[in-house]
Structure formats: structure tokens, C-alpha cells
Amino acid sequence: VHAFLVSMIPSNFSCLRVLDMTGLPDSAPGRTPTGMSVWSGTVALAKACLELSKHQREFQRRGSKRHKGRSGTAAAAAPQPPGVDVHADLFVNGTSYGILRDALRSGAAGPLRLKCREFQAEELSAAGIAALLESLDPAFLRRVDLRFNNLGLTGLSVILPHLSRFPQLRSLKLQYSNVDVRRPTPESAIGIRCLAGQLGMLPSLRELNLGSSRLSGNLRQILCDLRAPLESLELSFCSLLPADLAFLSQSSHAASLKRLDLSGHDFSQGLLEPLRLLLEETSASLLHLDLMECRMADAQLAALLPTLRRCRRLRFLGLYGNSLSTAALKDLLRQTVELPDLRLVVYPFPADRAPPETSGWNSEESSDLEDVSVKVDAEFAGMLADSGRSDVVWTSNPYGHKDLDFFSL
Template sequence: MTGISDSVPPDTPGGLITSFITDVLVKACMEMSKKQRKFQRREFKRHKGISGVATATVLPPGVDIHTDLCIYRECNKIHRDGLQAGASGLLRLKCREFEAKHIPASKIVPLLESLDPSCVRRVDLNSTFSELKELLQILPHLLCFPQLRSLKLQFSFMYLRNPTPELAKRIHCVSRLLGMLLSLRELNLGWSTISGNLHQMLCFPFLRYILGFRASQEFSPGFCLSSGQSGEKLPVTHKMSHNSSPQESMDSLAFLCARRIVAHHPLPAVPAHLHPILFQAAFLDGRTLVLRDLVATWPFKELHLQRLVGHMDLLQDHSCKDCVQAVIQGVVEKVKRELEEPACHSRLRILDMTDDVDSVLVFAGWTASFSTVALVNACVEVFKDHQEFQRHGFKQHKSCSGAASAAPQPPAVDIHADLRIDTESYRTLRDGLQAAAAGPLRLKCRELKAEFIPAASMVPLLRSLDPSRLRRVDLCFSSLGLTELSEILRHLSRFLQLRSLKLWNTEIDLQHPTPESAFGICCVSWQLGMLPSLRELSLGMSKLSGNLHQILCHLQAPLESLRLAYCSLLPASLTFLSQSFHAPALKILDLSGHDVSQGLLEPLRLLLEKTSASLLHLTLECCHIADPHLKVLIPTLQRCSRLRFLGLYYNPLSMAALRDLLQKTLELPDLCQVVYPEPIDCYREDPVEFYYDFMECADQELLAAAAAEISQLLENSGRTDIVWTDDPDEHCPMDYFSL
């Protein structure tokens, strides 16, 4: 009979004690209880034996009635006795939800004691008490309900604004009792003046509530709570916003309680589903010991660091380095424990530290390769322990016949990471990658970035990497000639998932071809053709001249991202691109550093025409684009219907040309950012050539006026979603894998 509406009928007498269904059920139980006692007395006499010893009376099995009980106004002895009869008689009441209104706490306790504890999932006490001491009378009796998931204490009118020492002690007791309700998922404290005491009341419960706060509820100004509507579910996980401060990020009661819990070490035993939010709170507050313990006992197969903590530059009160180190150490302890106790296995098999954790550490002031070195050192440490375990296991498992049986091996943990290598960390990484390939802590590199590493030193690193996950190789300032590049490409061919290859500021110079360079170009072209998944290629600062066709001619699939900044391309190179099968597939194109006045304007226009259906990101910085050149390009830019970004910095454009560009590109629906050059109108003298340092001659008042005019034009056109900026540092290059 659960789920049936049990309201007081409008035509019933005003003195009705209970709602209709509850009243009928209680009377039925009382009646059945009287008949049962009468039957038992009669049967006792009839079954009494000759010897005077009474035999047991055989009773029918009885009937369980599952129902929701509602009691209003006043309660008397009849209903208390009726509930007791319904708990133990032949007609047994199994209460699922218990609601009481306007009944004193002293009379609630006998009713709770009369309920069968096996089924109660909700207790709703409305206008029952006004002081904490009355609540303390009720809460101990709720502990006998193991299935209690919802507790509503509405209209209690508790006033906790100015707590005395005695009141503070009672708040603490209430908190501990709430914490003992292990199944609680919903809590309603409506119309209680809690003020700043909510965190004291809820610091022990395990973060599982649905709030029901009302407008009259008062909080202290320092307490931030965005989820304040009745019945609104608070998420178990908490995602930190990129633009919010840590204080502003405390927008859920669950996260607030989690921060209280992780303030104490060691943690109590917590359910598996609470580990993610406790991890977030511990990371935000810098609780390294708690982080280490959480990772060591992680109850899920995968732990993805970036998904859990979001943007780590929010952390202001502690070192992000310490937290990353604690996470790594937690995995080390987990593997070591499994080595020592083979029967003790946690579920964690993948620690994902990708999404450029090291770049965040650079922002925080740490060296770029910190997490890379920490991961490699952890793999070496576990590898040594594993070797020691194998030696001991070999002796321990040696049979009596002298034959050695294999020692049990713990399941391995894969660490997915983006590795950054420089000259200081090279030796550590080279030795560590070899250990990581054979130990129970296996390093799976997703992206490899190396700076100032010679080609001869790169080859051993590439040989040590697991080929299953590598998707990007980024070599910067690596002193690569054609011969060295060909050797590296030969070792990259075993990485079948490699989709991105970046070679920035190499020593490749093909402006003056020789027979040796022609052979080198042929080798590089063939090796690039051996990369079947390659979709992004960056050759910035390589002097390719007119050899682009020879380099790209053996690629198996069209490129989607091509960065050729400052590559000294000739008009024939752009013509080749516009006629190749790459053009219709290009999403990212960077041709910065090429002078369009040197015969490149028309080939560039044709190339943009061919890429117009797919192009998302176009960078033409420092291309000597003047007003007449831009006028030629604008109609083609208007056809790039999917364009999101346009970079035109370091080009000598006037304010009139920029104004025309803005008006003509408003129709591009996806355009969200334009990096424009400082207008030449804003300079105190006309430049003879457009050098980088010429902006020092700009008039700041004129620049401010130009920026204000652009903002006004965007506002008048209703396209305030487009960001126009003259600061190139505000733009982060679009990552191919984010498309």
C-alpha cells in the first residue's frame, strides 16, 4: 500500500488524529492483535496436556503490510500501541516512509521505537521540535534504521545564530549522530536559522544529501552555496571552473564536506563512489598524505588526473608539484604493496597524467620536465623492488626437487603521460624508460616533446618508448639536418598511431640544393610516407624553398594541419599545395613569415579558395599584408564558412582596412577570435619597413581609440562573441587534437 496519497479527507472531523489510511491500518492491527491474544489464551487451555505442561500453539504465518504512515496533530496511546501491535502481530506493518506533523519530540520517540526497522527509508518530522536538545532525543532512535536514506526536519525553527558553548557541544553531537546514518542520501533542514554552523553540523556525514533549504534559512556571508533550491540534487563529483577562485568553486555541499574530511589524516573508511570528490578536495587543499592514500587504494580501474582536478593553476595555497608527486607516490605504494602481498590487489590499472601536466608546472614556476622526471624515477624505483622481489620469490618458491617455480606476478599499472625532455633530464629519462618497459609500472607515452636534444641522443629514447600509444613527436631546436631527420623518421615508422610530427627551428636549408641534399630530400619523403596515420606536420623555420612538393609527395593520406611558418616558400610551393589532395582537408594552416608582395598573393588566394570548405584556423602573421593585399584576400576569406581563428599580427594594415575586414567577416558564423595588427594610423611616423620593434613608436591614445572603435562595431553588429585583440599573447595556438 505504499505510494498511495494519504491526506486528511476534507469531510472528516477536525479532531482526527491520523490520516485516513494510517488510521484504518492501525485499527486493523489492534483488532487482529486482540483476536490473536484471545486465540492464544483459548488454545493454551485446550492444548494443555494431562501432565499439566502446555504445548505450543500453532499460529498462521500472518501478513506483511507495506505502507507509508502519516500522523498529524496529536498522538495518543492507542496509535502507539497499534504500531507496536503492527510490528509483532499476525498483521505486521512494514513502514516505508514515516511522516509526523505537530507532534512533540517526547511522543515521537515511542512511535519510532514501535516501527519495524527493516524497511524504513524516510522519516519526515514537520514542526516537531524547536531546540537541538529535542533533536538529540530523536536521532539516537534513528540509528536502528539501516535503510534510512531520507531525513526531513522542516519547520523546526531551530535558532543557531549565536551559539553558546553548550549549544556548540550539541551541534557537535548532532553532527556525529548524522554521520552514523550511513545510508543517508537526503537531508532537509528547511526553516532553521543555521547561520554559519552548517559546516559544523555536516562535517561528519559522508557527503550524500539532497538539500531542501528555504528562503528564510540564513547563512553567514562567508559561506558559499549555489545549490539552494528544494529537491535539487548535488553532484558527487565537483568540477572546478577555469575562471573561478577556490572560494568561488565551493559550489556544492558535497565538495564542502569533502574538504572537511580530507583535513584529517588518516581518512576513515569511505565508500568507493566518494573517492573522486575526496581526491578533488585533497588536491585543491594540498593534502598530500591524503592524496597518496587515496591513490594507493583507488577503487576504480582508471584515475585520470586532469579530468579530476581540472585547471591546476587554480591552486594558490600550496605547490602543485607536491600534489603531483603525492599522486605518483601513491601508485608506487600500491604496486609495492601488491609485490609484498600478492593477494592484496586494488583495481587501479591506469594512471592517466596526460593533457600537458608539465605545462601547468611551468606556469607555477617549476622546470618543464618535473612530472616526466618524477614518473621515470618512480618506474625505476618500482623496477628495482620488482627485481628484488623476483630474487626472493625465486628462492621462496624453489621446490624440494631443486626446480624453481615462478613467483606470482602482480598486475601491472600503465601510466599514460606526455613526456617533456630537455638536456638536464635526458640521462634520467633514457635510463628510466628502459626500466619502465620491463617493470610492473609501465610508462605509456602519448606525446613526446624534446628540446635541444641531438638526433643521436633521440634514437635511444625512441627505441625505449612503447609503440602502442604515441600520437605526437615534437622536436624543437634539435639541430636536425636531412640525414639526422631521416634517421629519426626511420625509428618513428613503428609508431602506427603517430598523427602529429612537429619539427621546429631545425637546420634544414634547401635554398641551395646539392646532389646530397636531393638524396636527403628523397629519403625524408619516403620515411614520411611510412607514417600511415600522420595528419599534422609542422616544419617551422626550415628553409624548404621550392622543395615542398618533393617532401610531401609520398604521404599516404591528406594532412589536416600544416604549419610552414618562416619556411622561405616559393610561389610554386603554394601552387602545389592548392592543387594537392591536402588542400580540401586542411583545418589548420600557418604560413606566417612569407612576404605576399613577392609573388605569393595569387597562389595564397587560390590555396585559401581550395581550403575554404574545411579551414578552421588560419595564421598569416608577419606576411607584409598591406591594405591592397587584404582587399584581394577578403572575398576568399568570406568563403571560409567554418573559420574560427584568423591571425594577422605584424602586418602593415590601416584602420580603414581593419574596419572593412571586420564588417566583411561578421557573416562567418563560427569566427570567435581575430588577432589584428596595430593599425599603421596609430604610429607617429610612417614605417619604411614593418619591423617587430616598430610598435614602440605607436601612440597609445590612438591605439586605445582604435580598440574602442572595434569593440563598438562588434557590439552594434550583435557579434560580441567575436574577440578582436591586438595582443598575440592572448592567443594559444589551436591544438590539432582539440578539433
């Protein structure tokens, strides 16, 4: 990346106007096709922008000296080449913050102008994130991902007002932001109203991820000011209550949801019926459903199966981390092969095939477990082939597949 961009000299810019470098980490999560991480890729791009800006200034100084008139005054400046718009997805953390900030600030006058499509920041302060957002071109940004920043409601109140300048912002991810409103206080009530109002200032927002925020009983208040129904809502490990799911079922969001993640909730008891009712309301639109680590056993899955079968457009079903038997999983397979768009099911290792727990790790037991896993995979693959659905993948590996991104739904 760096070598290619630096090899460009100002005379090249009269030909090239746009360089699209978005979507590079398609070959593996977080990595470019050459194996460079997306983080180091952003650093390389920022360095190239700064180096080319420096090269341009030197080029202009040398040109100015060569064209001085006899009077010793500089001749009229030659028209500057228009430069190149570099469309990129930018990934920044504490290590790369400084160089990316400098590259964005120098962009307007430099030969390379960074146009950010997707912005991801980790482990930065609210002030640092706000400063970078203010340096981005407002016309291009479609996603902001602010995971692992420990912002809390106070930090979010600093950052979210800066997002209203991005009219094309469709996706906002705020997972692991250290938001906990399970115990209401006057301060948390003010923070929730502020958060709701700021989300309401994003007219194009269609995807929202609040994963690992403790929202118990407050979902209605947080989503009440949104201008349009959401199409993707990720609420994993959010400590939701039945009232939260009931609100979703009755809201305008339900009929529009294409992606829903409710992983990490206990559906073994009081949340199961609210979940079933919610799935009824989303069944016509739902493409991607995550219910991983939800304490579901065979009885809960059986109760959901009739509703799951009505989700005719479903492409992905995630059930990893639930305590389901081989018989229950085979019944699920038989009843969902009729879903025409289903392509991937991430299932838990069958509870009845797992070895008894021991006090320590044993390499022999690990090998036996792997052998059983291979046999189970083969059994499911055989059932899929017999049903004429070899196009469907059943896997017990939650990390061995590429997530279905909102923008590809």
C-alpha cells in the first residue's frame, strides 16, 4: 500500500482521480489479501498521504526556484493538479491515532485526500474519537464502529453529536461501551434521554449494535426517537427483560428487521414466549438470527421450531453454546431444510455426545472429542445430502465462517 502510493508522483495525478481501497479485509477477518492487518494497512495509508504531501511541497519549492524571473520574483504559480480521492476503510487505535489525525488534517491541501467509508476506533478517548470524526469528509461515511472504548453514557454524549454531520451514516456499532442502566438513577435517566435524542439525529441509521450494554427495561426509551425502522439490531448480552422484547414485537422495527442478535440471554424461562412472539413479527423479513449461549435446551428449541419454520427468508441461524441433544439438532435439520434461502447453521456440540467434565485438560480426551465432532459433522452432512440440500453448511465452529455483513443483506 505504502510503496504503491509513494511511487505516484504529481505528474500522475492528472490521470487518476479516484483510488478505491475499500473492502480489502475480505479474505479473512481483519486481514487484507496480502496478510497485512487492517490496522497496519491504515498506518501505511496515512504514512503515504503524509509523505506525498511532503513530496508535493518539495516539488513546488523546486519548481518555484526554477521559474523565478530576472527580477528575482517568482513567476505565477503553475496550476496545481487536482489530486486523488482515496476511498478507504480506516481502523485506528491508540498506537495509530497520531499519524491518522495528521494525515486527515493534511488531506485537504495534499495530493491524496482520504475519503472514509467505514471508521473503526478501539481503545481511544471520547475526545480523540471526536477529533477524528471532525476531520472526516461528511459525504462518504456509512459506518462507525466504536467497540472497546469504555465510553459510558458520558463518553457517548460527547461523540454522538459529531455523527449528525454524516448524512449517509447507516450503521453504528457501540458494543462494549460500558453502558449499564440496570439500576435507574437521575443521572442514568438523563443519559438515556440524551442517547435517544442523539440517535434520533441520524436520519439514515438502519443498523445499531449495542452489544454488552446492560439495558434492562430501557430499550423503548433508547430507540424511541429513531426516524426510521432499523433493519439490523444487535443486542447480545444486554440483560434484556420481557418488556424489552415485547416493545420490539410491537414496534415498527419488527417488520423491517433483517438481522437480529439476542445472544447471551436466558431463554430457558420467562424470555422464551416474548422471543417467540418477536420472531413471529420478524418472520417475513428476517435473514440472520443469532441465539448463541442462550441456555436453551431441547424443550425451548422445540417451542421455537414452528416459528422458525415461518422465517422463510432465513439465511443464517446461530445456536452455538446451547445445551441441545443430537436428536433435537437432527429434528431442527429436518424441519429447516425446507427454508429455501438457508445457507449456514452454527450448532452447539451435542450435549449427549460430550465427554464428562474432568478437573483438567487431557490430550487424549481432546482427541476423542475431535473424532466425535467429525462424526457428528458427517452425520449432518449426510442428512443434508439425502434431503437435496448440500448447499447448506452445518458447522460447530463459531469462528470458521464469515459473518453476513449488513451491507450485503
